[in-house]
Amino acid sequence: MKNNLWKSSEELVKNSNLNNFEKFISKNYNLSFNNDYKKICKWSIENLGEFWKSVWNFGKIKGKLGKNFFISSNIFYKSKFLNDSFLNYSENLLKKDDDSKALTFISENGYKEYRSWKELKNNTIKLSNWLKEINITKNDRVVAYLPNCIETVEAYLSSALVGAIWSSCSPDFGIRGVIERFSQINPKVLFIIDKYFYNGKEIDVSSRLKEIVKEIPSIKHVVLINYPGEKLKKDNINLNNIKILNWKKILDRKITKINFELFEFDHPLAILYSSGTTGKPKCICHRVGGVLLQHFKEHSLHCNIKPNDNVFYFTTCGWMMWNWLVSVLAINASIVLFDGFPMYNNDELLIDIVDKEKITLFGVSAKYIDTLRKKKINVNQKYSLNNLRTICSTGSPLSVSGFEYVYQNIKKDVHLSSISGGTDIISCFVLGNVYQPVISGEIQGKGLGMDVDILDENNNSIKNEKGELVCKKPFPSMPLKFWNDKNDEKFKDAYFSKYKNIWYHGDYAELKDSGGFIIYGRSDTTLNPGGVRLGTAEIYSELEKFEEIKESLVVGQDWDNDIRIILFLVLNSNFQLNSELISDIKRRIRHNLSPRHVPTKIIAVTDIPRTKNGKIVELAVKNVIEGKDIKNKEALENPHILEQYKNLKELKT
Secondary structure (H helix, E strand, C coil), X not given: CCCEEECCCHHHHHCCHHHHHHHHHHHHHCCCCCCCHHHHHHHHHHCHHHHHHXXXXXXXXXXXXXXXXXXXXXCHHHCEEXXXXXXXXXXXXXXXXXXXXXXXXXXXXXXXXXXXXXXXXXXXXXXXXXXXXXXXXXXXXXXXXXXXXXXXXXXXXXXXXXXXXXXXXXXXXXXXXXXXXXXXXXXXEEEEEXXXXXXXXEEECHHHHHHHHHHCCCXXXXXXECCCCCCCCCCCCCXXXXXXXXXXXXXXXXXXXXXXXXXXXXXXXXEEECCCCCCCCCEEEEEXXXXXXXXXXXXXXXXXXXXXXXXXXXXXXXXXXXXXXXXXHHHCCEEEEEECCCCXXXXXXXXXXXXXXXXXXXXXXXXXXXXXXXXXXXXXXXXXXXXXXXXXXXXXXXXXHHHHHHHHHHCCCCEEEECEEECCCCEEEEECCCCCCEECCCECEECCCCCEEEECCCCCECCCCEEXXXXXCCCCCCCCEECCXXXXXXXXXXXXXXXXXXXXXXXXXXECCCCCEEEEEEHHHCXXXXXXXXXXXXXXXXXXXXXXXXXXXXXXXXXXXXXXXXXEEEECCCCCCCHHHHHHHHHHHHHHCCHHHCCCEEEECCXXXXXXXXXXXXXXXXXXXXXXXXXXXXXXXXXXHHHXXXXXXXXXX
């Protein structure tokens, strides 16, 4: 029997954006769906051009809609959506122009400031006028080394307004990490913060500026921004032939009227980066129209965000969820930006923000939910969270215990929307909707217009079995290209090397009879003992039940012409890894999963390596224990911890 944790009320369905969209397409195409999500999804996939045109019209996208809604190509990624349509990304996010709240910034220490829609628009126009004055035109690159603050959003929108290509790194990236990324795209302008704070510690950033501009000579203009609520750090930085401009001086100028130039649907908007844990980060270039339409679809039709809602996603501007969050402005909803440590002086810091700011959609990582669960925090005993309708979880698979914790300890009447996609598509392949129930452990379904499937090793579609997550038809948020990728060689290798003309995403997953999905982890870290493929997420799910275990990491080690499973554990204080705990772990995994899932070796460590976005890095550990080089440690938050995994005597026998 399925464990249904939540189901929409009739009133919620009736008043939902998805229901309004269903009426919209039913009227225009003389169809009837009767609130059946699978039917709507099937229609959207079989009628790609009409579907994406409908998203444009339903969303009242500002711009010029052409007549070529979808041009199919024999080469998957050469297919075109709305290629004779034109729009301006920033114009669509700045439709509202009044004194109500558009943006809220909150730092870990409680400092808070707001920006109205009118202020946001005026500041964006002032910044874009300055960009024009220094001859920044379309396709020039504008980069930011900034925290998740209001100024970052304003800089992003000003870049998009003039048709420049945006790229950003959060200040927790070290100098080498920033240079590794930005040096590949030759930016002309750098926005940089003077300092930032994390867990009470002040970290200087402006001192990194000299080396950055030395290593990236294309940078000709630098804008220095003071951390919100703090005075500008007084450093006499002398940069040869580069003028450093104070952010506030740009905003001191008078506001002038502006005409929003319309750019083609496929005009580049932003460059994001692959994690870079196995080599130099790939520069993934995304298109204006694809990002706007895909995000509008997800925000409106899947997450049911409405005008005047208040949306809070815990992210940094070095992660695709930041771009996703900013696009919420196109719904005429406001957003909350948090910067700092999410549990600074208070394990419930983010929950407190959700309550006080009347958040309607709260987005976090699966790891954050699991941390609350392990700390046994009963949110619903302290907070009512009256305005909260949706919780989104991403970053890694959300376990069954994570699903159940949300409903038992956070809020019973909330739509828990586990979502999964990636930087590669700046959006989701699978996510939630209000028509279907939330089933414990499952992502509700594929995204509208996304022909997602699971294939076995013989390229057959499968259900209720684990296989490769793929997308069989094109979609508008496919990357435009990789930067500096001759003949699309890296691009083709990344997504089309495994299956002919089918997008291979690299996730190991399962499609259930319900239409829901379970993600088991990345394919490149799938375990293969005895030639049988096993997902790491299954093992993690069992380990989460142990109060002794704080964190874990599972990898497969090449051994004796086979693969053996190695489990690394970070233990909670007052616990030790002894023979009793090892036996208990193995017994439970054998009983609840299978003998093949049982680790051959269990080793205690003090920490787990992770990316800047908090994802654990199994592949880096696998490479270390097998004596292979890690090419880009700058992608990691804690690269020093890899030393613990080198030359372990336990792994030599």
